Amino acid sequence: MISARSVTIVAMFAVLVTLQFTLxxxxxxxxxxxxLVIALLILAVRVRPGTAAIAGFAMGLISDAMSxxxxxxxxxxxxxxxxxxxxxKSAFFAENIGVNAIFIIVGKCAADAIFLLAEQRLGGGALxxxxxxxxxxxxxxxxxxxxxxxxLVRPTLERRRQ
Amino acid sequence: xxxxxxxxxxxxxxxxxVCVTLALVLLILPDAPRDRVAGIVRGNLxxxxxxxxxxxxxxxxxxxxxxxxxxxxxSLVLQAQRAEALVAENxxxxxxxxxxxALRWGFIPAEALVGRGxxxxxxxxxxAGARAGVERLSAxxxxxxxxxxxxxxxxGTSVAITWPHPDFRVSATSADGSAFGIVSAHPGVxxxxxxxxxxxxxxxxxxxxxxxxxxxxLGGVFPRGxxxxxxxxELEGVSTWARTFVLRPAVRPADVTQVxxxxxxxxxxxxxSVWAPAVQAMLQRVIAxxxxxxxxxxxxxxxxxxxxxxxxxxxxxxxPAGRRP
Numbered sequence: 001m002i003s004a005r006s007v008t009i010v011a012m013f014a015v016l017v018t019l020q021f022t023l024x025x026x027x028x029x030x031x032x033x034x035x036l037v038i039a040l041l042i043l044a045v046r047v048r049p050g051t052a053a054i055a056g057f058a059m060g061l062i063s064d065a066m067s068x069x070x071x072x073x074x075x076x077x078x079x080x081x082x083x084x085x086x087x088x089k090s091a092f093f094a095e096n097i098g099v100n101a102i103f104i105i106v107g108k109c110a111a112d113a114i115f116l117l118a119e120q121r122l123g124g125g126a127l128x129x130x131x132x133x134x135x136x137x138x139x140x141x142x143x144x145x146x147x148x149x150x151x152l153v154r155p156t157l158e159r160r161r162q
Numbered sequence: 163x164x165x166x167x168x169x170x171x172x173x174x175x176x177x178x179x180v181c182v183t184l185a186l187v188l189l190i191l192p193d194a195p196r197d198r199v200a201g202i203v204r205g206n207l208x209x210x211x212x213x214x215x216x217x218x219x220x221x222x223x224x225x226x227x228x229x230x231x232x233x234x235x236x237s238l239v240l241q242a243q244r245a246e247a248l249v250a251e252n253x254x255x256x257x258x259x260x261x262x263x264a265l266r267w268g269f270i271p272a273e274a275l276v277g278r279g280x281x282x283x284x285x286x287x288x289x290a291g292a293r294a295g296v297e298r299l300s301a302x303x304x305x306x307x308x309x310x311x312x313x314x315x316x317x318g319t320s321v322a323i324t325w326p327h328p329d330f331r332v333s334a335t336s337a338d339g340s341a342f343g344i345v346s347a348h349p350g351v352x353x354x355x356x357x358x359x360x361x362x363x364x365x366x367x368x369x370x371x372x373x374x375x376x377x378x379x380l381g382g383v384f385p386r387g388x389x390x391x392x393x394x395x396e397l398e399g400v401s402t403w404a405r406t407f408v409l410r411p412a413v414r415p416a417d418v419t420q421v422x423x424x425x426x427x428x429x430x431x432x433x434x435s436v437w438a439p440a441v442q443a444m445l446q447r448v449i450a451x452x453x454x455x456x457x458x459x460x461x462x463x464x465x466x467x468x469x470x471x472x473x474x475x476x477x478x479x480x481x482p483a484g485r486r487p
Contacts, residue, residue, distance in 0.1 A: 021211045025218035026225070048170065050177035057181035064188075065203035066212065071196050072188030079185055083178040118189055 009046060012153055013039050017059070031137035036063060037108045038146040040078055042153075044085035056082025070119035077114035081107050097147055104146040108139035251419060257305035258420045264436040268428025270294050274418050275319070284327035286310065286415065290423060291318045299383050301424040307389035307412030307437065308332065308377065309421055320423070324415040325358060325390075333380040334360055334390055337441045341367030342378060345390050348408055358391050358409035361401070369393045369407055372451065374444040376437065385424065387434030389441055 016039035024032050036059050044052035059082075060075030085107060112135040116122055122130055188199065204212060262271065272290035290296050292315050302309040302322045310324035323330055326347045334345040341363045348357040360375055373393045379386025391409035400406040424433070 017211075018214065021215040022218045025215055026222045028222050028226075048174055050174035053174070053178035053181045057185060060185065061188075061203055062208050062211065065200045065208045066215065070189075071191070071200050072185045075188060076182060076185035079178060079181040083174075083181075086174075118185075 008153070008156055009043065012149070013043055016042075016149070017062075020063075029141070031134050031141055033145045034108055034111070034138060034142045035145075036078065037081070037111055037142055038104065038149060040082050041085050041104060041107050041146070042149070044082045045089040047086065049083050049086035052082035052086035053079050056080070070115070070121065073115045073119035076118050077111040080114055081111045084110070097151070100150055101143040101147050104143040105136075105139040108142045109135055112138070250417070254304070254417070254420060258422070261303075261305040261422060261436065265422065265424075265428065265433065268425045268431065270296055270423040270425065272296070272320070272421050272423055274421055284324055285313070286322045286324055286418065286421070288312075288320045288322055288421065288423065289318075291316045291320045293317050295425065296320045296423050297426065300426070301384045301388065301429065302421050303388055303424060304413055304418060304421055306440075307391070308384060309413050309415060309418055311383055312423065322421075322423075324418075325411060325413075326356060326415065331381075332384050332390060333378045334375050335378040335386075336367070336369055337374045337376055337445050341369055343404075343407075345375065345409065356411070356414070357394065358411050359397070360393070360407040360409055361404065363405040363407060365403075365405060367405065369396070369405075370448050370451075371395060372444065372448040374441045375409055376441060379432075382429075385429040385433045387432070387437055387441070389437045392444060 016035040019033075020035035020039075024035065027033070040052070040056050040059055043055055047055070056078035057075050060073075060078035061071075063074040063078075064071045085103075088103075113131060116127060116130060116135075188196065191199065258271070262269070270290050272288040272294075275287040275289055286302070286309070288296070288302070296312060296315050298312055298315055300312045302311055302324075308325060310322045310327065310330060312320050313323045314321040325332075325345075328347060330347060332345045333342070335342050341360075343360040343363040345358050345360050348354060348359040350357060360369075363369065371393050375390045375393065377384040377386060377388040377390060389412045391411040394408045394410050397406040397408055
């Protein structure tokens with residue numbers, strides 16, 4: 001039987017994935033919010049590492065399908081990030097908001113770094129500026145939104161757990 | 163670590179390794195199969211999301227372009243408004259040039275320096291003064307007709323009172339000379355403030371709506387024949403010994419930008435021929451309007467006659483259209 005908590009997580013996951021393909025293009029920021037990373041990290045700490053890896057692979061594949069030139073790069077990045085996040089689940093969802101924010105920043109930076117290195121589209125100065133400037137900025141924005149999401153959903157999830 | 167947990171960990175690692183391997187395989191695929199795989203994923207899994215993303219991109223594009231579209235529309239509206247004002251000014255200047263050609267001599271062209279502040283409603287400051295030969299009580303006209311008269315003269319500028327001024331008076335006559343009177347501003351409220359009144363018209367005189375009224379030349383300020391306005395209607399019950407008519411002015415002071423100040427010598431020479439074509443055209447319109455009314459009336463009466471005796475035609479019983487009995 002599917003628990004109410006699982007339904008909440010799935011709904012939140014669906015909303016975040018939808019936001020990735022609706023709100024993100026509307027905002028059009030250079031350092032945009034990565035809702036997929038937030039969704040993956042929230043899901044990853046609640047499932048087994050293998051399941052998190054499959055979820056990351058699926059999400060990456062969906063993301064890659066929009067830009068076929070880098071097909072596989074997003075899947076690789078999110079698979080690794082999902083698997084790693086699930087392994088480190090004790091750190092994530094700790095009481096400290098700052099730890100959660102750092103976790104999202106690291107996850108986003110890792111996902112971007114793996115993606116950029118795997119797709120091999122950027123090189124030299126462009127790659128460096130992307131990795132050292134835009135990716136950290138995007139990670140900060142993503143972490144801010146991720147923390148807001150966690151603050152919003154945490155009471156619901158904890159009540160369900162009790 | 164218990165054996166079960168260790169097995170689970172190995173299984174998770176194996177699943178992750180398979181996913182990573184699949185991702186790497188996708189990465190190194192040649193273009194054609196990679197596009198095929200991407201197409202399959204897009205067609206089966208990402209279709210709705212792709213549609214969402216497309217709509218979001220369109221929404222962003224329209225949102226971003228909204229400001230520039232509004233700016234462009236505003237600029238166009240502004241240009242259109244300016245163009246309209248330029249066309250009006252150009253037309254007025256052309257008419258002034260034609261007026262200058264018709265007058266030939268004895269006039270001073272001047273620009274109306276429009277203030278349009280409080281108190282400016284009844285006066286115009288003109289860019290020509292005593293140095294240019296402007297004298298007090300000179301007539302101020304445009305190609306459309308009377309504007310007013312000079313009330314004060316400085317060296318470089320002069321002030322004219324326009325016809326809405328309470329002190330403005332001009333002796334007037336109908337274009338055919340059948341009616342005389344004094345024209346002044348109509349003391350109405352609202353939009354009626356911008357009409358004229360022709361007072362003191364004898365009861366025997368008959369003025370149809372649309373009849374042009376021109377200056378009579380009496381009084382020495384305005385020469386005979388300058389168009390003042392056209393008859394709108396008769397005001398009932400104003401006076402017991404004479405008729406009063408409301409006139410539509412020929413000139414709207416608010417639209418005046420260029421004027422001519424007529425010199426006394428030119429007034430003595432006469433300017434009737436200048437406004438005569440416009441006055442004649444107005445008279446023709448009034449006559450044509452009266453004729454068509456008479457024709458309608460005669461046809462209506464003819465129908466009645468035909469009803470009594472079909473052998474009698476309306477034409478044989480009434481004077482021809484346009485001829486007065």
